Amino acid sequence: xxxxxxxxxxxxxxxxxxxxxxxNYTNYSPAYLQWYRQDPGRGPVFLLLIRENEKEKRxxxxxxxxxxxxxxxxxxxxASQPADSATYLCALDTSGGYNKLIFGAGTRxxxxx
Amino acid sequence: NAGVTQTPKFQVLKTxxxxxxxxxxxxNHNSMYWYRQDPGMGLRLIYYSASEGTTDKGEVPNGYNVSRLNKREFSLRLESAAxxxxxxxFCASSEVFSTDTQxxxxxxxxxxx
Numbered sequence: 245x246x247x248x249x250x251x252x253x254x255x256x257x258x259x260x261x262x263x264x265x266x267x268n269y270t271n272y273s274p275a276y277l278q279w280y281r282q283d284p285g286r287g288p289v290f291l292l293l294i295r296e297n298e299k300e301k302r303x304x305x306x307x308x309x310x311x312x313x314x315x316x317x318x319x320x321x322x323a324s325q326p327a328d329s330a331t332y333l334c335a336l337d338t339s340g341g342y343n344k345l346i347f348g349a350g351t352r353x354x355x356x357x
Numbered sequence: 358n359a360g361v362t363q364t365p366k367f368q369v370l371k372t373x374x375x376x377x378x379x380x381x382x383x384x385n386h387n388s389m390y391w392y393r394q395d396p397g398m399g400l401r402l403i404y405y406s407a408s409e410g411t412t413d414k415g416e417v418p419n420g421y422n423v424s425r426l427n428k429r430e431f432s433l434r435l436e437s438a439a440x441x442x443x444x445x446x447f448c449a450s451s452e453v454f455s456t457d458t459q460x461x462x463x464x465x466x467x468x469x470x
Contacts, residue, residue, distance in 0.1 A: 248399065278458075287361075287447050287461030288400070333399065344415070345459070347392075347399035 248348035256354045265319040265351045267334035274336035277317050282331045324355045361462035363448050369468045370438045378433040378465050380448030388451045389431035393444040406431055438469045
């Protein structure tokens with residue numbers, strides 16, 4: 245079955261640094277991968293989608309890479325701010341592009357002033 | 358424009374009781390989803406509705422039923438609640454059942470004693 249792994253330990257970084265979160269998967273070749281942000285007590289909020297034929301996608305301070313050979317996606321937040329503190333979830337498509345997503349457990353990011 | 362709304366926000370049930378979780382979206386989306394989120398685990402898809410009039414099982418459908426009442430509303434029913442169904446339940450919607458952003462509701466925290 246498909247398996248997604250995200251760093252289970254919290255990532256603590258200093259304000260202004262770049263945060264890098266990792267998402268590794270096995271046993272599937274997803275058509276695309278999404279990243280979501282989740283704050284405590286709230287539902288996930290979509291951030292970025294990257295397709296299997298794209299190497300990199302950017303949105304403001306966010307950058308996502310997708311290496312289908314390594315079966316890995318990296319999520320970067322540059323010039324991080326305390327307001328970026330949240331849990332970040334990766335989700336991959338398991339249905340050949342029909343939006344049936346499998347989510348990782350998420351990585352909690354804490355940005356310290 | 359409220360997005361995706363869920364009721365109730367919190368619920369405590371006794372084993373064997375039944376209840377229905379309500380979800381509504383005002384974005385005219387075609388597809389709707391129900392997930393559960395447990396500590397240390399990713400969101401898991403329970404049921405989804407690709408379009409009005411259709412429903413299909415997701416990864417963990419046992420113990421649940423759904424109804425796509427109309428284009429706006431998608432309910433999740435627990436016929437005989439069990440402690441293993443203690444979880445946070447999220448409803449989501451997307452414009453189409455394809456490579457598209459999913460918009461999540463605020464969640465329902467359910468405890469089964």
